[in-house]
Amino acid sequence: MGVYIIKRILLMIPTFFAISLIVFVILNFAPGNPGAQSLGADNLGQSSQLAGQQQESYRLFKEQFNLDKPVLVNTRFALSDKTIRRALQDVVARGDEVEAKRKINAREELIDWGNYAIPGLVRILNDDENRDVRQLAAQTLSISAQRVLIKQYGGKLTDEERELNRAIVNENEEIRRHVYGPKDTAEREAAVQRAWLKWFQEHEERWTWSGSDRVKIFLFDTRFAKYWGNLARLDLGLSHVDKRPVLGKVLSKLKYSITISFTSVILIYLVSVPLGIWSAVNQNSLPDRVLTVVLFMLYSLPSFFVGVFLLNLLTRGTPWQVLPTTGFASIDTSHFTALDYLGDVFWHVLLPIICLSYAGLAVLSRYARTGLLDVIRADYIRTARAKGLPEWVVIIKHAARNGMIPILTLLATLLPTLIGGSVVIEVIFGIPGMGLYVFESIGVRDYNAVMAVLLISSVLTLVGMLLSDLSYALVDPRITFD
Amino acid sequence: MSDTPDTPEVPASGHATGKVRALAADSMGAEMEALLAKEAEDSDLTYGDIVWTQFKKNKVAYFALWGLGALILTAVFAPVIASTRPFWWSLEGETGSPWLRSLFDTNFFENPVDLFFNLGMVLGLPLLLVWLARVRQHMRGRLKKRARRTKMLREFQGTVVIFMVTYLALFFALDGAEYRQYTAEERTARIEGKDVSAIYPPIRIDARTTGFGSLERPRSTTEVRVTLSGKRALKSTDTEADLAALLNTVAEAGGALEIRKLDADPAVLARAQEANYLKVDPPHVLGVDQSTRDVLVRLLFGTRISLSIGVIAVSIYVTIGIILGALAGFFGGRVDLTIQRLIEITMALPTFFVIITLAAFLEEPSIFHIMLIIGLVRWTGVARLTRGEFLRLRNQEFVLAATALGYPTRRIIFEHILPNAIAPVLVSATFGVASAILLEATLSFLGLGDLSAPSWGQTLREGYGSGAWHLILAPGFAIFVTVSLLNLVGEGLRDALDPKLRK
Numbered sequence: 001m002g003v004y005i006i007k008r009i010l011l012m013i014p015t016f017f018a019i020s021l022i023v024f025v026i027l028n029f030a031p032g033n034p035g036a037q038s039l040g041a042d043n044l045g046q047s048s049q050l051a052g053q054q055q056e057s058y059r060l061f062k063e064q065f066n067l068d069k070p071v072l073v074n075t076r077f078a079l080s081d082k083t084i085r086r087a088l089q090d091v092v093a094r095g096d097e098v099e100a101k102r103k104i105n106a107r108e109e110l111i112d113w114g115n116y117a118i119p120g121l122v123r124i125l126n127d128d129e130n131r132d133v134r135q136l137a138a139q140t141l142s143i144s145a146q147r148v149l150i151k152q153y154g155g156k157l158t159d160e161e162r163e164l165n166r167a168i169v170n171e172n173e174e175i176r177r178h179v180y181g182p183k184d185t186a187e188r189e190a191a192v193q194r195a196w197l198k199w200f201q202e203h204e205e206r207w208t209w210s211g212s213d214r215v216k217i218f219l220f221d222t223r224f225a226k227y228w229g230n231l232a233r234l235d236l237g238l239s240h241v242d243k244r245p246v247l248g249k250v251l252s253k254l255k256y257s258i259t260i261s262f263t264s265v266i267l268i269y270l271v272s273v274p275l276g277i278w279s280a281v282n283q284n285s286l287p288d289r290v291l292t293v294v295l296f297m298l299y300s301l302p303s304f305f306v307g308v309f310l311l312n313l314l315t316r317g318t319p320w321q322v323l324p325t326t327g328f329a330s331i332d333t334s335h336f337t338a339l340d341y342l343g344d345v346f347w348h349v350l351l352p353i354i355c356l357s358y359a360g361l362a363v364l365s366r367y368a369r370t371g372l373l374d375v376i377r378a379d380y381i382r383t384a385r386a387k388g389l390p391e392w393v394v395i396i397k398h399a400a401r402n403g404m405i406p407i408l409t410l411l412a413t414l415l416p417t418l419i420g421g422s423v424v425i426e427v428i429f430g431i432p433g434m435g436l437y438v439f440e441s442i443g444v445r446d447y448n449a450v451m452a453v454l455l456i457s458s459v460l461t462l463v464g465m466l467l468s469d470l471s472y473a474l475v476d477p478r479i480t481f482d
Numbered sequence: 483m484s485d486t487p488d489t490p491e492v493p494a495s496g497h498a499t500g501k502v503r504a505l506a507a508d509s510m511g512a513e514m515e516a517l518l519a520k521e522a523e524d525s526d527l528t529y530g531d532i533v534w535t536q537f538k539k540n541k542v543a544y545f546a547l548w549g550l551g552a553l554i555l556t557a558v559f560a561p562v563i564a565s566t567r568p569f570w571w572s573l574e575g576e577t578g579s580p581w582l583r584s585l586f587d588t589n590f591f592e593n594p595v596d597l598f599f600n601l602g603m604v605l606g607l608p609l610l611l612v613w614l615a616r617v618r619q620h621m622r623g624r625l626k627k628r629a630r631r632t633k634m635l636r637e638f639q640g641t642v643v644i645f646m647v648t649y650l651a652l653f654f655a656l657d658g659a660e661y662r663q664y665t666a667e668e669r670t671a672r673i674e675g676k677d678v679s680a681i682y683p684p685i686r687i688d689a690r691t692t693g694f695g696s697l698e699r700p701r702s703t704t705e706v707r708v709t710l711s712g713k714r715a716l717k718s719t720d721t722e723a724d725l726a727a728l729l730n731t732v733a734e735a736g737g738a739l740e741i742r743k744l745d746a747d748p749a750v751l752a753r754a755q756e757a758n759y760l761k762v763d764p765p766h767v768l769g770v771d772q773s774t775r776d777v778l779v780r781l782l783f784g785t786r787i788s789l790s791i792g793v794i795a796v797s798i799y800v801t802i803g804i805i806l807g808a809l810a811g812f813f814g815g816r817v818d819l820t821i822q823r824l825i826e827i828t829m830a831l832p833t834f835f836v837i838i839t840l841a842a843f844l845e846e847p848s849i850f851h852i853m854l855i856i857g858l859v860r861w862t863g864v865a866r867l868t869r870g871e872f873l874r875l876r877n878q879e880f881v882l883a884a885t886a887l888g889y890p891t892r893r894i895i896f897e898h899i900l901p902n903a904i905a906p907v908l909v910s911a912t913f914g915v916a917s918a919i920l921l922e923a924t925l926s927f928l929g930l931g932d933l934s935a936p937s938w939g940q941t942l943r944e945g946y947g948s949g950a951w952h953l954i955l956a957p958g959f960a961i962f963v964t965v966s967l968l969n970l971v972g973e974g975l976r977d978a979l980d981p982k983l984r985k
Contacts, residue, residue, distance in 0.1 A: 014823075015823070015826055015827050015830060016830075018823075018827045019827055019830055019831055022827070022831065023831070023836070026836065026839065026840060026843075027839070027843075030839075030840075030843030030844075296966075296969070296970075297962075297966065299969070300916075300962060300965045300966040300969050301962055302920050302923060302924070302958070302961050302962065302965065304923075304924055304927050304939075304942070305942060305954070305957075305958035305961060305962065308942060308945060308946045308954050308958070309954055309955075309958060311946075312945075312949050312951065312954055316949050318949055318951065423834060423835070423838065423928075424924055424927065424928060427928060428946065438835055438838075438839075439838065439928065442838060442839055442842040442843070443842065450835075450839060453835065454831075454832055454835050454836065454839070457832040457835060458830050458831060458832050461829070461830045461831075461832060462830045465826075465829070465830065
């Protein structure tokens with residue numbers, strides 16, 4: 001058993017890796033860029049001071065979230081001058097020579113290439129015929145060539161590192177000055193060109209990559225590698241929206257979702273097991289038939305319809321207003337006693353829990369019924385009766401224990417389903433749980449948040465699958481995994 | 483539906499009746515031969531026959547199947563029930579059927595799904611009838627039952643191919659026609675005293691028509707406003723004299739009159755109606771939605787969306803699932819291991835989250851995107867079922883026989899094993915259609931679906947936003963009925979396929 005569990009857990013790692021890869025690819029190749037709106041209208045070619053600053057802050061934003069990196073593999077060490085020149089030309093093109101969309105893309109490319117485009121940019125700065133292109137090349141250089149400080153976000157620095165940081169700051173300062181505007185003279189331009197050429201010759205070793213460097217860049221200077229690097233340290237990144245760690249936010253949301261889904265699961269089992277047993281014992285009686293029909297109808301009712309229906313019926317005054325409309329609790333709960341608070345929460349989550357549990361209840365009751373019917377005609381039940389045991393002992397102790405095995409093992413698969421299924425319920429009732437969070441995060445393209453929720457719930461699913469397999473062995477000693 | 487699903491045959495069920503019959507013909511009389519022939523016919527029952535007989539015993543499921551048929555017919559004939567285009571139109575020598583033209587007019591029916599159903603109505607149903615007639619012919623013919631079945635199946639496949647080819651050809655060839663408002667034209671023509679006649683469908687509304695009634699007073703048919711090119715409006719305070727004056731003005735102006743709704747004096751209305759000046763709103767049986775579109779008509783056309791999403795999404799994942807499951811089960815070993823991993827990975831993906839993420843990230847998802855998304859994430863169940871069946875069947879004698887005969891692997895997999903493995907997949911597909919319909923409705927409800935399609939979930943979303951009861955109950959009921967019917971049929975099918983329950 002122990003070996004089996006360890007084997008399964010070890011198998012989970014590649015599975016989880018594959019899932020993260022799939023989810024990552026889906027998220028990162030989806031259209032729409034987070035933060036892209038912060039880049040203003042296309043006046044970049046005209047190089048106003050403002051546009052430059054905007055570009056710089058956008059670049060910082062992208063760098064912070066690794067959005068400037070290619071998604072899976074990085075081939076930018078082989079970036080050709082032609083590609084760079086093309087992008088520069090497209091950005092500075094006037095009128096409708098170039099489509100607006102391509103213009104935006106070209107600008108994004110220039111920002112994303114960052115460091116890798118520098119050799120090409122220096123060459124273009126010195127030999128291109130178009131003045132706009134040269135000017136943009138200088139401007140891009142002054143942004144891309146800046147280096148990031150070591151341990152920028154805190155952490156102890158050694159003297160050596162501090163020295164290095166000081167050098168970087170000085171270099172960045174200088175680099176930032178090597179630009180010129182459209183009104184500047186040819187002498188100024190020549191000076192800038194010379195300055196860049198000199199700077200590049202001094203630091204050329206930074207762009208001469210060996211074979212192993214290239215492999216490293218190819219595989220590891222990518223969004224996915226960076227993400228996994230952080231993930232290994234359980235760092236799920238910052239939210240694009242409020243720059244706070246996503247993990248903490250998701251965990252704080254999780255308590256609402258878990259409250260609702262756990263209560264639903266308990267409710268489902270509390271009701272469906274007795275119901276199933278009762279209707280199996282009274283098989284084919286009128287109440288059993290009625291119950292079967294009712295449960296079937298419940299099963300076919302879409303939960304979001306029931307949710308909206310109950311919401312409208314009971315909370316909006318059409319015709320009744322007996323329950324609160326949205327939220328997990330009242331807005332101001334500071335003056336509540338613990339008991340008051342509990343009651344308040346109860347009234348708030350009553351409808352969501354009903355909506356979340358009725359369908360599962362219908363399914364599980366039917367499972368319980370068939371489960372019991374399967375065993376109730378077994379020989380050992382006849383034996384129990386023949387021994388003269390009272391009927392309830394026969395049913396509860398002898399039949400039900402065996403008949404309920406299938407629905408016990410359903411427990412493990414039920415939880416992830418409930419968490420997933422609660423999105424629409426949380427949206428309808430405004431419960432600030434994981435479902436609502438992921439729904440809102442998708443809307444604002446908060447990749448790290450969506451990614452975190454997807455990964456956490458797939459871990460839950462994997463664990464659920466394992467538990468489901470294990471529970472077979474737990475409740476039925478005949479099953480072993482060895 | 484009239485065609486029973488692909489009828490798999492149990493290989494070992496054929497008896498050596500031919501030999502017995504030959505013996506019988508020799509030694510015994512004609513009476514005996516007739517008896518034997520009957521028996522041969524009985525024992526010639528295919529697996530499909532057995533299942534069908536069993537299915538029919540379950541009355542509820544049987545009726546649900548009819549209900550489903552009715553639903554499909556409703557979807558197919560939706561434009562016959564509700565359309566703004568007249569079946570027949572004649573105005574000063576211009577005659578024709580704008581309705582027929584509208585069926586294949588991409589400006590009128592923008593959605594390819596509508597095109598599909600329209601073609602189904604015009605071409606599909608006649609083809610089906612022809613096929614049914616052929617089936618009758620075969621029934622009377624002298625072919626043996628099995629040969630007959632094969633032939634009928636071939637012809638059915640042919641019919642489907644003809645239909646799909648026509649659909650694809652139309653899909654690329656069609657264009658939009660000029661938009662005309664026939665009701666308004668007719669009114670104007672009448673006022674001008676022109677010779678005009680038009681026959682309309684019972685409901686003169688289409689799924690996109692807006693501008694009738696209001697959410698607060700959804701059923702109103704008597705609120706009318708008469709305006710003359712924006713210059714003069716008839717109000718509830720207007721008297722008959724006002725109307726008379728207005729009518730004179732209209733007559734002088736050449737009779738072009740635009741009429742809209744608002745409160746008006748009943749007497750004035752009666753007078754205006756008499757003079758054919760009045761545009762009477764078609765009754766909104768289920769009221770209107772927030773954009774003042776008719777709910778009933780939207781539900782009607784929504785049937786098309788729901789059914790096609792359900793069927794196509796499920797077809798996609800059944801295809802994927804069958805292929806992968808068959809490969810895994812048949813070849814075993816490394817292939818099996820790889821596919822098992824793939825199944826496990828896809829199963830551990832939080833399906834619903836992935837679906838809403840994908841749907842939201844496609845900037846303008848069409849319903850084909852939704853179908854594809856659902857199809858691509860939900861195939862694991864079918865793959866596991868098929869794999870299990872293949873594992874069970876691959877060592878049976880008929881497979882060994884086929885292998886010994888040197889049949890190519892592809893033929894063994896798809897023609898010998900698959901027909902025997904398909905039954906549980908069929909059951910799961912039926913439930914799958916129900917859950918795909920639910921899923922699409924959920925997506926539309928969350929506002930992530932195709933906004934241009936009249937989906938049920940969208941109407942429910944409006945109900946959630948506005949709190950209007952008719953916008954909650956009507957689509958909810960439609961979804962409930964459809965899902966129930968499918969679940970009932972699925973359960974009936976499952977029970978019919980279960981040998982334990984066979985009596």
